[in-house]
Amino acid sequence: ALGAVACCFFAAADEPAPMIQTFFNANVVAVVMAMVLLFAVLPIAQNYELLVISFAIPFLGIGLLIAQPRFAPIGLALGVVTATDIGVQGAYSANFTSFFNGNIAGIAGILFALFWTLTVRPFGTQAAVRRLMRASWRDIADHANDGDPRQHTQRHTEFRARMLDRVSQLVPRLAASASEVSSDGFNEVRVELSTLALQRELPNLGPRQQHAVRRVLRSVAGYYEARLKGKLEAPPPALCTRLSRAQSLVRSPVALSALVEMHVSMFPPAVLPAPIPAKP
Structure with missing residues (x-):
């Protein structure tokens, strides 16, 4: 699914490969951030105040990136993918195996989109x-x-x-x-x-x-x-x-x-x- 999204998002550009490369890098960073938040930070956030503080530090920084035109695509990818990967529910029920398997598949899909774009649209x-x-x-x-x-x-x-x-x-x-x-x-x-x-x-x-x-x-x-x-x-x-x-x-x-x-x-x-x- 992420491979299809990566291809469609940047298909109208003359040189989509660099944008897909940026999207790939942002997804890798987002997966690492989500993993740290999900398995290291959230287990110790026992109340609403700690939950807000835990999310405020990374997401305020991501918001500053989105506000800068140069970094807006990177910030948007970080914000969306990180929030999606965390998937906050009413009760904490994170599973490392499912998390790792799904996100590795997503990164592999984006990598395939990058190689495919470089193959079929090399002119730029x-x-x-x-x-x-x-x-x-x-x-x-x-x-x-x-x-x-x-x-x-x-x-x-x-x-x-x-x-x-x-x-x-x-x-x-x-x-x-x-x-x-x-x-x-x-x-x-x-x-x-x-x-x-x-x-x-x-x-x-x-x-x-x-x-x-x-x-x-x-x-x-x-x-x-x-x-x-x-x-x-x-x-x-x-x-x-x-x-x-x-x-x-x-x-x-x-x-x-x-x-x-x-x-x-x-x-x-x-x-x-x-x-x-x-x-x-």
Whole structure:
């Protein structure tokens, strides 16, 4: 039963094995605590006051653990399992053989759940992060290659919602995995929104400006396609040059803002060109 509970409690996590390991450790400690209370402390608690004092010392400490977010899962497991194993009745009737047999079986069940989880779910958070990141790269490459500006207004809302949903899934996973790409999820959102803004603004640009922006979009699409194939890890210098060139030509505030946003997202240390002075 405890093996099934351990699997079900943490099944929704990307990496359930460490949580099951913590649950296993807490159960071992709880069994030891329950054994001490049941066979060493309770026999000498001859009245209600002594019973309260006997339980107050360990359970007040467990309550302090539950009040701390970091230790709450451990404290909860200690409190529940210890209280269950003690099983206070109207009359003292503890049996060491039954207690030992039942609790060893429970610990063995949790240990089996840990080994089973390590066998069938060995991938963990990194696999989920990688899958979400690759989905973002694929969307950016597709949208940068899409040349139909008539559908971009509707797609902007759709893809913005999708990217933000992806970020909400990435943030806790990146925090848990201490990934080196912790900022990539946010950068992808900025690049994606900038790409859609440039696609929508293309019909309002002049021929030279359209040509420069299309070169940027083709480079963006090529870069993320290369990332999907594992050929590139960082944006190529040619893309930085094309972004700078497009910013020097474009006069549309919307397009210029999108280009700057894209430049900052893909090349954080890059020195952006000076603002174009407004015409008198």
